[in-house]
Amino acid sequence: MAIARPGSYYLSEGYAARLRARYAAEQRFKAYGIAAVAAAAVMLVVLLGTIVGQGYTAFWQTQIRLEIHFDPAEIDPQGTRDRSVLATANTMKLVRDSLAAQFPDITERAERRALYDIMSSGAPFQLTRMLLDDPSLIGTTRSVWLTASDDVDQFIKGYISRDVPESARRVSDLQIRAVDALASRNAVEKQFNTVLFTGGDSREPELAGIGGAIVGSFLTLLVTLALSVPIGVAAAIYLEEFAPKNRWTDLIEVNINNLAAVPSIVFGLLGLAVFLSVFGMPRSAPVVGGLVLALMTLPTIIIASRAALKAVPPSIREAALGVGASRLQAVLHHVLPLAMPGILTGTIIGMAQALGETAPLLMIGMVAFIVDIPGGFTDSATVLPVQIFMWADSPERAFLERTSAAIMILLGFLIAMNAVAVLLRKKFERRW
Amino acid sequence: MQITVLLLVLVGLTAAGYYMGRASAVRAVGGRIAALHSVPAYYGVYVALWAGLPAFLLFLVWGASENWIVMQMVLGALPQNMTDGSEQSLSLLKADILNIAAGISTGREPDPVVLAAAERYNMLRALGDWMLLAIGSALAVAGLSYARGRIAPDLRARNLVERVINVFLVGCSLVAILTTAGIVLSLVFEAMRFFTVYPIFDFLFGLQWSPQTAIRADQVGSSGSFGAVPLFAGTLLITLIAMLVAVPVGLMSAIYMSEYAPPRVRATMKPVLEILAGIPTVVYGFFAALTMAPFVRRLGESMGMSVSSESALAAGFVMGIMIIPFVSSLSDDVINSVPQSLRDGSYGLGATRSETIRQVVLPAALPGIVAAVMLAISRAIGETMIVTMAAGLAANLTANPLQAVTTVTTQIATLLVGDQEFDSPKTLSAFGLGLVLFVVTLSLNMIALRVVQKYREKYD
DSSP: OTTOOTTOGGGSHHHHHHHHHHHHHHHHHHHHHHHHHHHHHHHHHHHHHHHHHHHGGGGEEEEEEEEEEOOHHHHOTTOOOOHHHHHTSOHHHHHHHHHHHHOTTOOSHHHHHHHHTTBOTTHHHHHHHHHHHOGGGTTOEEEEEEEBOHHHHHHHTTSSOTTSOGGGSSSOHHHHHHHHHHHHTTOEEEEEOSHHHHOOOOSSGGGOOSHHHHHHHHHHHHHHHHHHHHHHHHHHHIIIIIOOSSHHHHHHHHHHHHHHHSOHHHHHHHIIIIIIIISOOOTTOHHHHHHHHHHHHHHHHHHHHHHHHHHSOHHHHHHHHHTTOOHHHIIIIIIHHHHHHHHHHHHHHHHHHHHHOOHHHHHTTTTSOOOSOOOSTTSOOOOHHHHHHHHHTOOOHHHHHHHHHHHHHHHHHHHHHHHHHHHHHHHHOOOO | OHHHHHHHHHHHHHHHHHHHHHHHHHHHTTTOGGGSSSOHHHHHHHHHHHHHHHHHHHHHHHHHHHHHHHHHHHHHHSOHHHHSSOHHHHHHHHHHHHHHHTTOOOSSOOOHHHHHHHHHHHHHHHHHHHHHHHHHHHHHHHHHHHHHHHOOTTOOHHHHHHHHHHHHHHHHHHHHHHHHHHHHHHHHHHHHHHHHHSOHHHHHHOSOEEEEEOSSTTOTTOEEEEOOHHHHHHHHHHHHHHHHHHHHHHHHHHHIIIIIOOHHHHHHHHHHHHHHHHSOHHHHHHHIIIIIHHHHHHHHHHTTOOOOTTBHHHHHHHHHHHHHHHHHHHHHHHHHTSOHHHHHHHHHTTOOHHHHIIIIIHHHHHHHHHHHHHHHHHHHHHOOHHHHHHSOSSOOOOOOTTSBOOOHHHHHHHHHSSOOOTTSHHHHHHHHHHHHHHHHHHHHHHHHHHHHHHHOOOOO
8 A cells, every 4th residue: 555645546435435345344254154053053053962862771771679478389389490481481470479578568559550650661671581590599598689670760860750649641640759769768779771782672662772774784794795785896996907999888887976866765666676576585584674775875986996096006007018918907906905995995985885774774673673583584583773763753742862872872873884994094095 | 415415515615616717727738837828726716617607507597486486386287277267366376385395384284285295395495406506516516627628828817707707797787777667666566456447647746644554345444545645745845944944954064064154163063063974763763752752742732833743843853953964965975076276266265254154155066965965855755764763654634733644654664563374465566656655756856956067166
């Protein structure tokens, strides 16, 4: 501005105002950008925060300590110690007797029933399992930690307030009194929830776990991996290294790009119409789920593998050809090993996508209620995201926290997979 | 069991073939490997392929057709009057036979004829498995001995092996085409069956969607009308809401990241956006249904509006969050590919950064950004889990974002989840919707691709 003389344009009032306005606009524009990025970050934090906040309590489950008398007259009156007798013993009565002994003042039938309801319907099975493991327990009295019902669990965790009128509460005054009494004897405790990790699905929240879903996801992904990696890498090698440039290969390329953008639910329709109806494959089976997901992740793997192959400089191929290798040898012995880290990274990212996918699996019936942990590729199974979908529909408060916990576990798997992919890329990335 | 044995036999023979082939090639030249046409390992692979491949192909063909062949033989042996019925009773009969054969109780006293058929089915299958084992093993041994007999120093083993590998590579790259063909054929075929019972014109332009078909004739509200316009409208409404969230936020963050952000901010914020992209859609659906929808409802009610608990706003907003990283990463690429010289020229004329961005960079990047938005729309239309969990099932024809609407993908998912017969109009209508969905998303992708190709500025 040193050259500005009095009366010049640069000293006029209008110029300064315009410049101020332009700078203000500049600041505003930048602020919009910061606001946008901040908004995205805030949304992520809110999303993850809500889920962690709702879900972290599910990793603990309320247990109640009861003095159980393993009454021989009740369990095994003949004294045969036969496994089939032990397995069908009325252990529910043991639990109830113990509770009744603790609260002799509760005698009315309906009140008794309410008292019994503070224990999970799975508690008798815990006793049965103990008996089968160790028949010498019969006749003794032990103090045993047994699972509390989901309502008591939610009460202990503070989700059910005692200030609410009794009619609006899922835990009755009597149950609260009983739990308080037990708690004052140090017989109520929150313990690590192993059932959540090892159990199958259940209608009772305190007995429901994602063990079955994790096994189902694992089996499904195994099929996906076994199919999509060899086929995807082979297709990438052909298209990148051998395919002549003609209408056919163009068609294949357009096809792959389009498949990458087809909505996932359409792959589910394909699976339903082709694999289930035409080929008569079993419903709800990991093998069908794996097939569908393999077709879905194929484009991802092909595109990533092609990029990795393309990044290997031509000099490698030329050197191999120069010492007498055939084209296939040059590719398989030299180019492919050098492209392997990139292919691996792409594969892991594709598998992570497949792990989080839900919609196509709903179509092929993997949404069934399955209690057993699947043992093979043709057993009925469900997968982690579908389990989350089903639990999210359940009305019980306890399922809300379990759904959030399942989401945390799913996200944990995904983060681990992506971290491995990033590490691989960092470690093996080569610039030529 | 026989199948496991066969596979083990095949693996064993293939491995044996490899070593025998290699050894006999070396023996054929008396240890002077240089006299062989190919490296000895190729002779091994050659023999191994002959041993394993034909038997394995037989195994695949048999595995794909066994059920069908055996069922045809069983049905052929049944009395004529049982197999003459309609298609439905035939499929019921087949299901009965299969259930009894697998030892699953059908819940009613089985017909002795069906019982016999089931026994025959099991017997034929066992027989088939034994035959497969015998023929497969014989084929493997025959292939092995044939290939071993052909080994000679001038056998071009490498070329032969490479030819097989080449066929495998080509076959794998055709899987993509087969998949597309499978999608198109299955959608078109099933949709055609739907359109024979329900006219296509009524489907595409009808205003009434209530897919419940009557079980009893006197049932109320079971007209079974399949006018899809409310679904299209609902999809568009939710997509529009999602775009109103995703495009401004995604685009502005892309601009900020590529034009303003210092490297350290970019290095931390890019992964944050990528995490947003990596979260499974079922998680977004859970968030939308159990956190966002009640929140929107309370917010609306505190302002005195009546909000449905499955409002389009909640689903659309969460879908918008999901699509932000999609828009931002695609736009980021496009903005970064605008050459620096354009910016420098603009700065040289005295423009500020925001003026440069708005008047130089964005116009240059516009085709790419348009394509990115179209891809994002296609993604939003095809998204299933968020709307299945958070949007309603009631097919309201409304533009009010506070009401519940339903979408194409929601209906596909709810129509097809659970066991039901495969040829009711209700089930088939899902394929009609799937066809529309496929055509629309595919067209959007194609158009996006064309926009980029046609309007991209060439700078060098």
